Amino acid sequence: MRASLFLVGLTTLCTSCNAYDLFSLSGYQQDTFSNRADVLFVIDNSTSMVEESVDLALNFGGFIEDLSARESNTGRNGVGDAVASYISYVDDRAAFVDYQFAITTTDVDKQAGAYSVTVQRGDSDVAETFTNGLLCDATCFTNPQSLGNDPSYLCGEPLSEQEEVTTQYLECVCGSVEAWLDNCGSAKEEALEAVFLAMCRAVENPPEECFDGFEIDGEVFEPAFTEDDVLSNEGLLRDNSTFLPVIVTDEGDDSRREAGQEKIPEAYLELFSRFRQRMAWVVIGPALNEDLSTACPGPATSWGSFRYEYLVYDSNGLKIDITDGDCENTEFRAALDSLGDLLQNLSTTFPLSSVPIKETLQVAIDDKPVERATEEGLDRLGLPVYSDGWTYRADENAVVFHGSAIPSPNADVRVYYLPLDGMPRELPF
Numbered sequence: 001m002r003a004s005l006f007l008v009g010l011t012t013l014c015t016s017c018n019a020y021d022l023f024s025l026s027g028y029q030q031d032t033f034s035n036r037a038d039v040l041f042v043i044d045n046s047t048s049m050v051e052e053s054v055d056l057a058l059n060f061g062g063f064i065e066d067l068s069a070r071e072s073n074t075g076r077n078g079v080g081d082a083v084a085s086y087i088s089y090v091d092d093r094a095a096f097v098d099y100q101f102a103i104t105t106t107d108v109d110k111q112a113g114a115y116s117v118t119v120q121r122g123d124s125d126v127a128e129t130f131t132n133g134l135l136c137d138a139t140c141f142t143n144p145q146s147l148g149n150d151p152s153y154l155c156g157e158p159l160s161e162q163e164e165v166t167t168q169y170l171e172c173v174c175g176s177v178e179a180w181l182d183n184c185g186s187a188k189e190e191a192l193e194a195v196f197l198a199m200c201r202a203v204e205n206p207p208e209e210c211f212d213g214f215e216i217d218g219e220v221f222e223p224a225f226t227e228d229d230v231l232s233n234e235g236l237l238r239d240n241s242t243f244l245p246v247i248v249t250d251e252g253d254d255s256r257r258e259a260g261q262e263k264i265p266e267a268y269l270e271l272f273s274r275f276r277q278r279m280a281w282v283v284i285g286p287a288l289n290e291d292l293s294t295a296c297p298g299p300a301t302s303w304g305s306f307r308y309e310y311l312v313y314d315s316n317g318l319k320i321d322i323t324d325g326d327c328e329n330t331e332f333r334a335a336l337d338s339l340g341d342l343l344q345n346l347s348t349t350f351p352l353s354s355v356p357i358k359e360t361l362q363v364a365i366d367d368k369p370v371e372r373a374t375e376e377g378l379d380r381l382g383l384p385v386y387s388d389g390w391t392y393r394a395d396e397n398a399v400v401f402h403g404s405a406i407p408s409p410n411a412d413v414r415v416y417y418l419p420l421d422g423m424p425r426e427l428p429f
Contacts, residue, residue: 036241037099037343040115042194043138044249045105045185048299050146052322053139054165055332056248060134061127061160063336067097067343068121097121097343101130102236104194105138106249107185108256112224113197115233131159136174140184144177191247192268192307193224193255199243199275200225201233207274214257221256237277242346246282246339250322252304263306269314273395278351280317282342283308284335287321290380296327306381313383316348316400348406351398356417363390363399364414365407373402 043053102115117133119126141147148164155172162169167177174180200210210225237243257267272279285308286300294300312319320335363370373389388403399415407413 035098035346036238037097037244037346038236038238038241039099039101039244039246039343040195040198040236041101041103041134041138042191042245042247042249043103043105043134044189044191044247044251045107045138045140045183046187046189046251047140047142047184048250049248050140050142052248052250052329052332053134055329056336057131057134057139057159057165058162059332059336060131061158062333063340064127064130066337067099067340097346098241099343100235100238101126102198102233103130103133103138104198105185106189106191106194106247108190108193108197108224109186111185111194112229113194113199113201113233114229115198115236118235127160128158132173135165135170136180137183139180141170141181142184144181188254189249189251189304190255191245191249191253192265192311193257195245195247196257196268196271197225198233198236199272199277201229201231202236203275204231206230207271209271209274216256216258217260219256237275242278242280244280244282244317244342246284247308248284248322250286251299252286252301253307254301254304258307261301261303263303264310265307278349278396278398280315280342280346280349281308281311282318282320282339283312284320284322284330284332287323292380295321296323309381310383313379313381318342345406345408349393349396349398349400350413350415351396352415352417354417354419355397355421356392357420358392358394360416360418361392361399362416364416365405365411367412370401370405373405 043049043056045053098121100118100120102118104113104115105111116137117129119129123129144167147170148166150162150166150168153162153166153168153172159165159169170180171177197210200206206225211223211227213223214221253265255265255268257271258265286298286305287295288302288305288309289295292302292306294302294305309319311317318338320330320338322330324330361372371389373386373391375384376387377385379385386402388405390399390401390405392398393400401407
C-alpha cells in the first residue's frame with residue numbers, strides 16, 4: 001500500500017517489530033470519524049423576516065422526523081434489539097447524527113450571541129422545544145392581526161398539526177401577547193459577530209479579543225462580552241464535534257469588526273481560528289447573480305452576501321438561496337432537507353492531531369489510496385476548484401476531500417504522515 005511505503009527504511013531500526021511498532025517509530029496514523037454536530041441557528045429577527053421564520057418553524061418538525069427516521073425504526077426490546085441497534089449504528093452511522101441545536105439572533109446589541117434554547121438528540125419533544133424557542137424569542141412579530149386566527153385551538157396541540165402559526169398558539173406557548181409581540185432586533189444584521197460571541201460564551205478560556213473594545217472606520221465599539229459571560233453558553237461546543245452556524249437572513253452580513261464593504265471577512269476568519277474548532281457554515285440567505293450582484297430587489301448588499309458565500313466555500317459548507325428564481329421565498333422544507341444531507345455527511349474535512357511534513361501525507365479510504373487533488377480553475381467567487389481527491393489546508397491543519405473522493409460516513413478513513421515536530425504526545429488509536 002502507498003500508505004506504508006515510507007516505513008520500509010525503518011526496518012533496520014527494529015528487526016523484531018511488527019507493523020504497528022514500526023509505524024509508532026516512524027510516523028503517525030490517524031483515522032477520524034465524528035458524528036457530533038453542534039448546530040447554532042442564527043436568526044435574522046428584523047421586521048422583514050417574519051414569514052421566513054414562521055416557515056422555518058412549520059417545517060422543522062418534519063426535518064427532525066426525517067433526520068431520525070432510520071434510528072426510530074430500530075427496535076429496543078431486549079438484548080436482541082440492542083445488538084441489532086448497535087449493528088445498525090456501525091453499518092450506517094449517518095442515521096445516528098449526534099446533533100444538538102441552539103438558537104441566537106443577528107441582534108448583537110440585545111442578545112450578543114447568547115442562545116435562547118438548546119436541544120439535543122434524544123431529548124423529548126426536540127422539534128416542539130426548538131420551534132417554540134424560535135417563535136417566542138427569535139421572531140419579530142409586530143401585529144397579532146397579521147397572524148392566523150383559530151379560536152378552537154387547544155393548548156398542547158403540536159405545531160406540526162397546524163397549517164399556520166396562530167395568535168392562540170403563541171399565547172399558549174409563549175405567554176401573553178406582550179411576551180412575544182415586537183420581539184424585534186436591530187436592523188443591522190451582524191451574524192458573524194453573533195457567532196463569534198456565541199463561541200466566546202462557550203469556552204472556559206475565551207480569546208482575549210472577546211473582551212476587547214475596538215475602533216473600526218472611526219466608530220468606537222465597547223466590549224459586548226465580559227467575565228460574567230464566560231461559559232454562559234457552556235455545552236454549545238462539544239469535544240470532537242463539527243460546529244455548524246446556520247444563518248437564516250434576507251440580508252448580507254454587516255458585522256462590526258470588518259471595515260465597511262469588505263467582501264472577505266478576514267478579521268472573523270482569524271477570530272474563528274482561535275477556537276481550533278472544526279466548522280462548516282450553512283447560509284440560507286440572499287441569492288447572488290453570476291456577476292456577484294444581488295439577484296432580487298431588497299436591502300441585501302452584494303459585499304455582505306459575498307461574505308457568506310466565501311465562508312461556505314472555505315468550510316465546505318452549504319449555501320441555500322432564500323429566494324427562488326422568481327424572487328419568491330424558498331421552500332424551507334427543501335432547505336432543511338439539504339441541511340439534513342450535510343449533517344449526515346460531515347466527512348469532508350479531517351483535522352489532524354499533529355502538524356505534518358506535507359510531503360509525507362498519504363490518505364486511504366477503505367484501504368484504497370486516494371490521490372491528492374489538483375487545482376483545475378476558479379469558480380465565480382475567484383476561488384479554486386479542485387479535481388476529485390484531497391488537499392491539505394494548513395490554516396486548519398486538516399485534510400479536505402473533494403468531489404467523488406468525499407468519503408461516506410461508513411468509510412474507514414486513514415491519514416498517514418510524518419509529524420513535523422516528532423511523534424505527537426498522544427496517539428489517536
